[in-house]
Amino acid sequence: MEDLALQNQIREHVISIEDSFVNSQEWTLSRSVPELKVGIVGNLSSGKSALVHRYLTGTYVQEESPEGGRFKKEIVVDGQSYLLLIRDEGGPPELQFAAWVDAVVFVFSLEDEISFQTVYNYFLRLCSFRNASEVPMVLVGTQDAISAANPRVIDDSRARKLSTDLKRCTYYETCATYGLNVERVFQDVAQKVVALRKKQQLAIGPCKSLPNSPSHSAVSAASIPSVHINQASNGGGSAFSDYSSSVPSTPSISQRELRIETIAAASTPTPIRKQSKRRSNIFTICATVSNFSSTKRPFQLLPN
Known part of the structure; x- marks a missing residue:
């Protein structure tokens, strides 16, 4: 199709339909499955919106969403169904966002130095609202358009050093263009949330049984x-x-x-x-x- 204006209109219409589908309340109205709340943060050049869109639809869209978005998808972790709620944040994490999330995915572009530096600033801001030990984290470096004309800027050692600074979180390099590691990122962060919940339940389990012990x-x-x-x-x-x-x-x-x-x-x-x-x-x-x-x-x- 040679008409670029028509191409953009069709693309925007398709994206609108997809967003309406994943945001529809009727899609999960009758479901009673546990929720996993995952926040996605990064600046506008990080590639986070393309990462989320690829995970939800299996297609690649290069445009970044300045306003972010709310999405949902049913997943299975350890044989149990969960409703994964994804919040693509349009700016730095705020108090309401920090209180809402069960886990956070920090995203930067391997082609952009500013997006890389922004991640640690967002991490410090999140820690001002929430104890970092309570929130599982994953670091993602996107490489959606790396080429000879657009080379990689952030090398592997710097990226892994940042993951260590972010309380030793897991680090992935993804490509939304081809879907490389995209599924693994969201499956891993969901697994971390479930594991943390089980650990917390085991920690409070003995306390609940105290009234039934002989001493009480x-x-x-x-x-x-x-x-x-x-x-x-x-x-x-x-x-x-x-x-x-x-x-x-x-x-x-x-x-x-x-x-x-x-x-x-x-x-x-x-x-x-x-x-x-x-x-x-x-x-x-x-x-x-x-x-x-x-x-x-x-x-x-x-x-x-």
């Missing part, structure tokens, strides 16, 4: 009488001496203890060896407060 369970009723029997008869080392200001001084007596008292009254009492002071469990005290009576009724055990 309520004291059973069967353990309460043993506290009563171990008390000294006449104000000796009471297990409740540390809480005398809020707890009555003498426990109530069970039927078995009453029978022991009646028999003991007719015989010569045998001195009871005082128990050493022992700090009782606060849970036992709470469980037995309601069983205390207002009158003191000492008792003694029968001799063997």
